[in-house]
Amino acid sequence: xxxxxxxPIAAGIxxxxxxxxTACGGGTSTSSGGSSHAKTLTYWASNQGSSIQxxxxxxxxxxxxxxxxxxxxVKLEVVGWPDLLNxxxxxxxxxxxxxxxxxxxxxxxxxxxxxxFVPFTATTFNRIGGENRFLRSAIGSTGxxxxxxxxxxxxxxxxxxxxxxxxxxxxxxxxxxxxxAELIADGKKLTHGGKYGLAIEGASIPENVxxxxxxxxxxxxxxxxxxxxxxxxxxxxxxxxxxxxNLMATDKIVAPADAxxxxxxxxxxxxxxxxxxxxxxxxxxxxxxxxxTPSQYGVAPVPVQSGTPGPGDIDSMVxxxxxxxxxxxxxxxGALKFVKFMTSxxxxxxxxxxxxxxxxxxxxxxxxxxxTPELTVLRSVLANSAAALPQVPKESQFEQLVGxxxxxxxxxxxxxxxxxxxxxxQQLASAQQQxx
Amino acid sequence: MTATxxxxxxxxxxxxxxxxxxxxxxxxxxxxxxxxxPYLLLLPALIFELLVHLIPMLVGxxxxxxxxxxxxxxxxxxxxxxxxxxxxxxxNFNAAIGAALLHSFLITCAFAAAAVGLSWxxxxxxxxxxxxxxxxxxxxxxxxxxxxxxxVYASVITWAFMFQYDNGLVxxxxxxxxxxxSRPTFWLLGNNSFIALVIVSVWRNWPFAFLIxxxxxxxxxxxxxxxxxxxxxGIWQQIRLITMPSxxxxxxxxxxxxxxxxxxxxxxxxxxxxxxxxxxxxVISIHIYQASFLTWNFxxxxxxxxxxxxxxxxxxxxxxxxxxxRRSYA
Numbered sequence: 001x002x003x004x005x006x007x008p009i010a011a012g013i014x015x016x017x018x019x020x021x022t023a024c025g026g027g028t029s030t031s032s033g034g035s036s037h038a039k040t041l042t043y044w045a046s047n048q049g050s051s052i053q054x055x056x057x058x059x060x061x062x063x064x065x066x067x068x069x070x071x072x073x074v075k076l077e078v079v080g081w082p083d084l085l086n087x088x089x090x091x092x093x094x095x096x097x098x099x100x101x102x103x104x105x106x107x108x109x110x111x112x113x114x115x116x117f118v119p120f121t122a123t124t125f126n127r128i129g130g131e132n133r134f135l136r137s138a139i140g141s142t143g144x145x146x147x148x149x150x151x152x153x154x155x156x157x158x159x160x161x162x163x164x165x166x167x168x169x170x171x172x173x174x175x176x177x178x179x180x181a182e183l184i185a186d187g188k189k190l191t192h193g194g195k196y197g198l199a200i201e202g203a204s205i206p207e208n209v210x211x212x213x214x215x216x217x218x219x220x221x222x223x224x225x226x227x228x229x230x231x232x233x234x235x236x237x238x239x240x241x242x243x244x245x246n247l248m249a250t251d252k253i254v255a256p257a258d259a260x261x262x263x264x265x266x267x268x269x270x271x272x273x274x275x276x277x278x279x280x281x282x283x284x285x286x287x288x289x290x291x292x293t294p295s296q297y298g299v300a301p302v303p304v305q306s307g308t309p310g311p312g313d314i315d316s317m318v319x320x321x322x323x324x325x326x327x328x329x330x331x332x333x334g335a336l337k338f339v340k341f342m343t344s345x346x347x348x349x350x351x352x353x354x355x356x357x358x359x360x361x362x363x364x365x366x367x368x369x370x371x372t373p374e375l376t377v378l379r380s381v382l383a384n385s386a387a388a389l390p391q392v393p394k395e396s397q398f399e400q401l402v403g404x405x406x407x408x409x410x411x412x413x414x415x416x417x418x419x420x421x422x423x424x425x426q427q428l429a430s431a432q433q434q435x436x
Numbered sequence: 437m438t439a440t441x442x443x444x445x446x447x448x449x450x451x452x453x454x455x456x457x458x459x460x461x462x463x464x465x466x467x468x469x470x471x472x473x474p475y476l477l478l479l480p481a482l483i484f485e486l487l488v489h490l491i492p493m494l495v496g497x498x499x500x501x502x503x504x505x506x507x508x509x510x511x512x513x514x515x516x517x518x519x520x521x522x523x524x525x526x527x528n529f530n531a532a533i534g535a536a537l538l539h540s541f542l543i544t545c546a547f548a549a550a551a552v553g554l555s556w557x558x559x560x561x562x563x564x565x566x567x568x569x570x571x572x573x574x575x576x577x578x579x580x581x582x583x584x585x586x587x588v589y590a591s592v593i594t595w596a597f598m599f600q601y602d603n604g605l606v607x608x609x610x611x612x613x614x615x616x617x618s619r620p621t622f623w624l625l626g627n628n629s630f631i632a633l634v635i636v637s638v639w640r641n642w643p644f645a646f647l648i649x650x651x652x653x654x655x656x657x658x659x660x661x662x663x664x665x666x667x668x669x670g671i672w673q674q675i676r677l678i679t680m681p682s683x684x685x686x687x688x689x690x691x692x693x694x695x696x697x698x699x700x701x702x703x704x705x706x707x708x709x710x711x712x713x714x715x716x717x718x719v720i721s722i723h724i725y726q727a728s729f730l731t732w733n734f735x736x737x738x739x740x741x742x743x744x745x746x747x748x749x750x751x752x753x754x755x756x757x758x759x760x761x762r763r764s765y766a
Contacts, residue, residue: 082711086729093509110732116510203625205712257602259625262710393506400730404712411625411714414601433532434731 041334042075042098044087046321048155048355050289052078058354066341072334081206085396091326092116099329100338103151104206105141105320106389106399112143112150113393118325118332119148128152128340138360141318141388151322152339153360155352157281158382159210159316160299160374167195167276168298176300179307180243183277187253190276197253199266199275202410205403210317211279212402213389215240217314218305223402228392232402232432233425241406242424249413259407259414270297281319284374285356299374301381309385316386320360358382394435401431493745500738509734522739533727537740539715540723544699547630547719551637552694556687558638559645564679567653577650584643592707595636599623599708624709629717637704641697645690652686653679688759696748720744 043063049055055078063074077098079087085107091097092114103111111117118124120142125131131139131149138156142149161183163176171190177183187197201207216223221236231237248254255275258266264286270278271290279302284294302315309315323342325335341347348364351357358379359365370379389395405427413419499512500522508515528534566577583591598605600623607620623632660678669677680687702721705713711730713722724744728737 089509089729089732093512095510110506114506114510203710256622260601260622396506397731400712400726404726407712408715411622414622415626417626430532430536434536 038331038334039071040073040075041100041329041331041338043077043338044084044098044101045076045078046084046102046104047078047080048321048357050286052080054289058351062347062350066338069341070334070337072331072337074338088116095328097326097328099326099331099335101324101326102154102321103324105138105151105153105318105322106206107396108142108150108322109144109391110393110396111324112147116327117150118327118329118335119150120152121148124148124336127336128343133343133361133363135360135362135365137318137382137386137388138320141320141391142322144391144393151324152343153320154323154342155321155355155357156360156382157319157321157357158378158386159214159279159281159302159319160283160378160381161302162270162278162280162283162287163298163300164270164273164276165296165298167273171276176298177303178301180303180305183303184247184251184253187247187251187277191253195273196255196258196269196275198247198277198279199261199269200247200254200258200279201261201264201266202248202254202259202414203262203407205262205399205407208406208410209399209403210319210389211244212237212241212406213317213387214302214314215244217387219243222390223398224390224392224394228390228394230394230398230432230435232398232428238421238425238428241409241428242419242421245406245409245413245419245424248410249419256414259410282356282358282374282378284372285354294372294374299377301377301385304385309381311385311387314385314387316381318382318386318388321357397435401434402428405431496738497742499734500742502735504733504735504738506732509732512734515735518735522735523743525736526739526743533736536718537720537723537727540718540720543630543716543718544720547633547637547717548695548699550634551641551698552691554634554638555642555645555694555698556691558642559647560649560683562642562646563649563653564675566650580646581643583639584641584647588640588703589707591640592636592704595632595639596624596708599632601625625714627716629709629714633705633708633717633719636708637698637701640704641694645694648686648690649683652683656682688755692752692755696752699748 045055045059047055049058056076059076059078063076067073081104084102084104088097088101088103088111091101092111097116112119120131122131134153135156138153139149142151142153161176167190168176168186171186173186173189177186183198190197200211213223216234216237217240219236219239221231221234221240223230223232223237225231248256248258255269258269266275266278267280267283267286268290269275270280270283271287271292287297288294301309304313304315306313323339325332325339329335342351343361345361345364348359348361349367349369352359352364353369356375358370358375359367365379390398409419409424409427412423501518501520502508502512502515503518503521504512504515525531525533526537529538562580566573566580597603601607601620604623606623607617611617611620622628656679660682661674664674664678700721701719702725705717705719705722706725709717709722712726713719720740724737724740727740728734
């Protein structure tokens, strides 16, 4: 009896499983997987606009244009920052990724070491117009020194200090601060009644790391030595990180709530007047999306220790987005055509204009669109007082571990626990040990 | 356990026919024909079990013996063998990686104990209270089951919003409206994150305990309660002397299942805290995820996973051994 009823069920299950098996074997993933024929390309773009949807709106027409020119259809997927590196890693491991991908320029050397991308040798570069089209500073963030770049600069960015003109005037502050002491003094004047002097993104790993890098540099420290080994606990690095976290912990010009921020809440806090200052990369287009017009805010270089930023007292990292080609692509010539298209003068002007970035292509830079007050400041920062993050294979681990350590320090600061040179050193030492 | 033991036929066969079977064909062939069909039908399931569970596990074990870092992920078979190097690093509790793993392990144990205990307590209490008939019992039972029926992501992300420092509902009620706390509390940072994690986990899992215990209660004969009431037993005595002993078998399975679920839970902490959990809530699943994916050291991550697997196997085996032995004495 039991057997009679069981057999058909088991047979049914077996049949269903077989059907599933054949389905697995026969089907191929259509969304990912490098295009093998000449008429399509898959492109993973990073989230540059105010939202992922916004990116589709901005990139869509450009991709149409590319299709009209070359007959190649580009399948676009915009990937948010929290997922991008993981998606790239998964694509690298499985060998089934897109043809082209946007990467944060600080990851260049790390991703280069995986060997998953087409290196831009002199010959490859010539097919997209030559290396000389690009700014030196931007090329400095495309891979380890002495190796052919693993990616090509697409958008360049730098940090600036955005300040709310109305709140500054109300507090009787004449102009933007140039030293940290001034910023703290101004911040204290601006902090009252639920409003704070400065907004920061305390739980964001990349933001934390960028600031850690700049603050450490201002104290004469690097997170890696010349041979690429981590040196997280040098006095300068500890002082730099401590100074940054203390903006919340002891100076109290940053809202404790900021320790939780990792989804650009600090930008909306600045746009809505909850904070009077913000250190951000090309925030203009995002601020506009939040309803803040360029006349309402000013942009100045981020303060430095000495008051005059320069190569010895930097105030920004060389931020930017690079575009890379996966080695697994079945359509290398199409992919190169697309890189050439994206780095052409016309596209550089359009896309950087849309995203508020700075073209890393010299000939596009002269366009008057990039001479707004905001971009003039950021351009000069990029040209004079910005440094590239270390281009070493372990850079991405450094970002994760130090970024996490700083998130923990901000959590301490927010909860009112003391943040001292000792606790900072402890966190950084633990991060360094985990580098392995 | 007794319910799963089907009467087996093979022993009987062994005694009956020796040598050649009536058909003249060798006994073995006939036996295969007779016994073979069920196994044949099990074959697809077996293949899939291998494919879905065992092979990935074995691959994981192989990876744990390799130095699989960013330099080799493109072709992981090229990665050099590390022997037990990854394991040594993972269990070296004097160095940062091992110490962090141990810390994470202890946090996870505390978390699992708190979450399982509270889930069980709530589930059992609610099941017992909802046992007697009253108006609206069906509705109440349905409402109790809602957390279990909701998609994990949707419900946990809602909790994450509620726990926010600035605009969260929890702080709004506790601080702004009731004035219980003198200042808003960080629920997703620092030590409170552990409490937040336990609350969400219990909220998600207690309906399961409720469901299982409720089913178990149906099986206890009502006469037992009536008889004990005549003998003068109060409600507590009834629970202690009738309900709990009758539920023992069910509770044992329930506790094990809840333990395994909470110990391994990745989704809840991941949605609640994101990529990087605060130290006080750095449970092992997230920790291993970070060790492998965020620092690109998959060999290390695999070694930690294998250690976790070994631990859970050990706990499960010991638990089953102890509980089944106790039952056979009873």
